[in-house]
Amino acid sequence: MTWFEPEGASWTYVDRRLIPARLLSFGIPLLLLLVATAVPAVMFGGLVWLAPAAVAIILLWTSWIVVRQVGAHAWAEREDDLLVKRGRMFKRVTVVPYGRMQFVEVEAGPLARAFGIARVQLHTAAPGTDASIAGVPTDEAARLRDRLTARGEATLAGL
């Protein structure tokens, strides 16, 4: 069975630059850990090598997951609502009607700014609404925010 393909949704996938950005934030601590475990391994040899090996496997595995996740993260603007999908193993889709948006938030940390991407998050009155789009190119993020805000104002409904 294929995954949810809603009508009238043309998916825009997030920027691939999200991969290096996420890899760096995940990878640097793991790399440090790798070095920290590799030094005693070089000094003592033998079974001590298991530790850096484990770290290396975790590093590779997370990297693979990051690449896969970014490839599955996309959004689609429909006439009345915004769709956000994410995840390959644990798939999630969120449907946010424009009329239900309370505000749109654009956020970019130093790492994300260095790669020229930003995170766009939609807030409704429900805390469960899980609609954030990571890795939108900065200028596109600003345009997206303006578009969403305009559509939200046009269709805004009371709670």
Add this chain to the structure above:
Amino acid sequence: MTPTVYQAPREWTRLHPVSPFLGAWSVFGAIGAYWFFNNAPEWAGGAGEAAEGTWHPAIITLAIIGLVIALFVVAGGYLAWRMTTFRITDDSVELRKGILFRQNKQARLDRLQAVDVVQPLLARIFRFASVRIEVAGGEGSTVALEYLRLGDAEALRNEIMVLAAGLKTGRPAAAEGEAPSAGSAQEPSLRDVLRPDEQAVPAIAAAEERDVLSVPLGRLVASIALSGPFLWLVGLPLAGLVVILAVSSEVETALLGIIGGSIAGFLPLVFAIVGYVWTRLTGGFGFVAGISADGVRLRHGMLETRRQTVPPGRVQAVKLRQPLLWRGRDWWRITINVAGYQAGETAVSTLLPVGTRADALAALWLVLPDLGDPDPEGTISRAMSGRGADGGFVASPRSARWFDPMQWKNRGVRATETALLIREGALVRELSIVPHERTQSLGLSQGPLERAAGVASVIIHSTPGPVMPAAHHLAVEDAFRLIEEQAIRAREGRRKQTPEQWLAAVAPAIDDVLASDDITAAPESDVAPTLLPADAPRAPLPADAPGAPVPTDGSTATADRVEQAPHSPTPPERRDV
């Protein structure tokens, strides 16, 4: 005695000067308890006059420190009171407060979600109350006016409801014609505390109210006794006793061991359970739900009483719940999500602490008068205790048994024209109802195991509260269809939803009805319901006197009244008039 007419202030006004004392009662309580301990005679549990320690220098130092703290509390309270002012305008309630950091809060009446009049014990004794105005805006958005004279609080509440409903003209003054000599309320003063019971009449009368259901104390106590936590509280020591008696012959030691062991070992648990039982008992005590033109009215509380008003269409989601042990009596508990009420306040978010099926249907009708179904009563009834595809539900497929070995047969979803019903729970039955236009957003999720079983879950995101509606483990194609259709239904629902000023559209009609009926009469009087346009078929509301004792096994007493009342084939339509 001539009634005093209270009016909500249009100018910046201070809260009642007694507020700091009511607010800081715990400090005074502690000091009082200390004084009592030092001065009360021995037989009363005090240290007694003879006790050497009373005038020990250390004690005196402590007393002085206590006094200084008390002075600071009083001075701080006085300053805070001086700096706190509020007023009501045509479209908002404003509150200014803060000594160093000034804060200006504004509750917009078109965003109003609920107005509560709360009376903690001390305030209740002296006839004071706080008014809590809930607007949609997350934590800290509540405008709480603590404290006002009861008459002031009621006048404010009534005026807020009138303004928020869009009835700019206001309701007729309560005392008009009746008591021409009525003096208007004097400036609040500390002497109010000592004033004898007076006849308080708000300038704007409260909307006429009819009590629809009440919870008898016997049933409330029985329902708590039949709840899981209470059985744990009683059962844990008993179970331990049985085990120890089985292995040990020394009964006395065993008994002591049990009591000591269970108290010491489970103390935090016991505290939690006692707290739960206490909350349930005080929260549900004297519970009465009624309906008025202002919306649903709930009154409850033992030591602290709370009178809630939730305007029509402000209920975001409803959950009916039946723990296993309530099944024999077919009792149900209903909780609601109202934006503005914080998620932790269970007593506030309760629509019905415990009630029969008929009560539950009546309570549901209070908040969702139009279920968009030709046979709402039957549909809900089947939804409460049905299984599989009963009652037109889309049930979970057989493969969902890997996730829910017991309750997969009970899971099901069904949409009526106006609301989505989600049924779940094998032992603890639950039914969540979300009006389509209240859907915030929708989520669809599937993990690897769910994928293997060909199921997926749909989550309806609602505002914070006890109801978190989710349809878990539906067949994949059903889940896809549900999320698509629900998005469309929510859109349609929003398009024709209640206007923010919910009475603005029907105000003239209501005014006529109100003018023709003697609304100042006692609420129990047999006045026809004022909610309905004159030509609408009037579903007679159950006209119980407030707090009228209903037999604990009230199924027969209440069953017939529901047949005639809620969910009539043409339910009172207040939305799109």
